[in-house]
Amino acid sequence: MTYCVAMHVDRGLIFMSDTRTNAGIDNVSTFRKMQTWQVPNERLITVMTAGNLATTQAVLSLLDERSKAPEDRCPNLLEAPSMFQVARFVGNTLRDVIQGNLSGGKAKSESTFDATLIVGGQIKGGEPRLFLVYPEGNFIEASKDTPFFQIGEMKYGRPILVRAYDSAMSFEDAVKLMLVSFNSTVKANLSVGLPFDLQLYESNSFEVLYEKRIEESDPYYSEISEGWGNALSSALRTLPDFTF
């Protein structure tokens, strides 16, 4: 499985992804699930992936190759005029890869090769935008009502995001919130694991503000992981007592 979250706050975008992939529980590896394309002072595009690893690697490779060969007139990430067109291009690439795999005909079910992507970023002249791309190639965009997207094993870490998200929050608070959400997920699902990849993007900067790989041994992550149990118990104590 996988867990990735992208969040839109007033200050910009935050991306976080785990790195565990597995085919069965006895075949576990670490793969990066976040990739970024940049044109200085003009655009930044980050893609996170969940689903079949062969599919997601093929999609990322195709996106990358096409962006390096603009002369072949295919649409590509570095030339698309808007984030909407970027999302369309990524969606079409994803759909083509899945359909190509299915045409082999040996898939046990239609969902075998499925993958879901988050695409976020900003192109000069537009606002920072965030999209969730489905295996069928269609997509939805984050809005004020739904300002963050999760893909993969999203249920365990969702309640804290829903409750604590605030568009005015600082990058520091948003990272803390996301780490708590990831920590709840890691504790519940073995197929989500450290290290995590973190990226911060500040609106209208068109470059990565901050990037980090958060390892299991990261002291801040350990503090969050150990402190959150106590913090939750204290939070429960602040609620009024049940009487019967």
Added chain:
Amino acid sequence: MTYCVAMHVDRGLIFMSDTRTNAGIDNVSTFRKMQTWQVPNERLITVMTAGNLATTQAVLSLLDERSKAPEDRCPNLLEAPSMFQVARFVGNTLRDVIQGNLSGGKAKSESTFDATLIVGGQIKGGEPRLFLVYPEGNFIEASKDTPFFQIGEMKYGRPILVRAYDSAMSFEDAVKLMLVSFNSTVKANLSVGLPFDLQLYESNSFEVLYEKRIEESDPYYSEISEGWGNALSSALRTLPDFTF
């Protein structure tokens, strides 16, 4: 969907279930998912159900009918010598109902008629025990390592249970914890809904200590629902800040 939790604490057992059932999102009803059989001073058995409503109703009706006709020499809930035998009997009944439905042959998949049950209680001479019964009729028992069971839509409400459960907690604290877990689930999945049924059982009492149907308008539930968002935000603030 459904959400039910049963918890074993030092003082006894706590059961909570939602009441929403649905066949599609436009066919929503309220059904009780918790049923109790008692023999004063001798035994108390509570069953909670998740899954296909026709299956779970058939199982509960069969259990009930057999307990009222002890002369037919079938094993039954009111005569089984131990909670282990109760769980076996419930598991066999569940498996028979599912297999009977499948033999109709029109099911789209094997899981169409599936249901999962929680069986808990105490019979004189034994300790209070808690079992999770699978559609195949087999079952597992709660232990000190895994002192609570959830069935149905369990992921959203699990992290808080994992973090805050303590076997020494009072009934009051346990109910508060469960309500927070249910509230997180209700906020995330439309197919889990109020009212909730709550039952408290004190060890060696062989009778229900307390029972309540918690309605949407319940003032204590409203306090929990409204207070938990703030409590979580405060809990986050107590964690050390991320810096970059």
